[in-house]
Amino acid sequence: MKILAVSDQVIDSLYNPAIQHNFRDVDLVIGCGDLPYTYLEFIVSILSAPVIYVPGNHDPQYNPDNSASIAEGCTNIDLKLVRARGLTLAGAGGSIRYQPEGVNQYSQFEMFLRLTRLAPRLAWHRLIKREPVDVLVTHSPPFGIHDDDDPAHTGFKSLRALVKIFRPRYLLHGHTLFYKQNLVSPETDYGGTRIINVYPFRRIEIEHA
Numbered sequence: 001m002k003i004l005a006v007s008d009q010v011i012d013s014l015y016n017p018a019i020q021h022n023f024r025d026v027d028l029v030i031g032c033g034d035l036p037y038t039y040l041e042f043i044v045s046i047l048s049a050p051v052i053y054v055p056g057n058h059d060p061q062y063n064p065d066n067s068a069s070i071a072e073g074c075t076n077i078d079l080k081l082v083r084a085r086g087l088t089l090a091g092a093g094g095s096i097r098y099q100p101e102g103v104n105q106y107s108q109f110e111m112f113l114r115l116t117r118l119a120p121r122l123a124w125h126r127l128i129k130r131e132p133v134d135v136l137v138t139h140s141p142p143f144g145i146h147d148d149d150d151p152a153h154t155g156f157k158s159l160r161a162l163v164k165i166f167r168p169r170y171l172l173h174g175h176t177l178f179y180k181q182n183l184v185s186p187e188t189d190y191g192g193t194r195i196i197n198v199y200p201f202r203r204i205e206i207e208h209a
């Protein structure tokens with residue numbers, strides 16, 4: 001199962017018809033936010049793979065009546081649990097709030113409330129059906145893992161708790177590392193979850209559980 005994950009920065013070699021050749025083996029594309037929707041739409045139109053994504057803090061606020069807030073042909077999985085290519089994926093977009101009117105920005109408490117909407121779906125899947133959540137897709141990292149201590153790049157404490165409780169096999173995120181590039185590893189194991197910073201893109205191979 002081959003995944004192309006993209007985040008935060010448009011890469012010329014992907015925003016290019018050559019992607020059809022260079023990434024023809026990709027089964028699923030995952031967007032971790034802060035990307036122009038035209039970029040995701042280009043990728044989904046060229047690769048024969050579904051594109052799922054969560055919005056970042058530089059993306060428009062989701063509004064079903066505004067086509068500019070939706071990546072056409074792609075699936076926004078913010079606070080949803082979905083199946084794609086035989087994997088179970090969940091999503092939680094947005095970053096920590098650092099501007100009073102910022103879009104897709106949340107205080108620690110606001111993110112906690114958002115995740116209480118996702119948690120019952122994870123609990124049903126994980127605890128009742130006893131099946132793994134393969135990939136949790138987020139924009140921000142959890143608090144203390146791949147995050148930073150400046151006001152815009154602090155991770156979410158409630159996200160860290162969610163990971164600890166439901167132990168997805170993978171968590172893919174973006175938003176950070178730009179500032180700490182080469183200083184920390186982009187991959188961390190946390191209680192059975194492989195946490196991967198995608199910025200700006202990663203090829204990831206995942207076995208079906």
Ligand SMILES: [Zn+2]
Nearest residue numbers: 034056057175
């Ligand atoms: Zn961001």
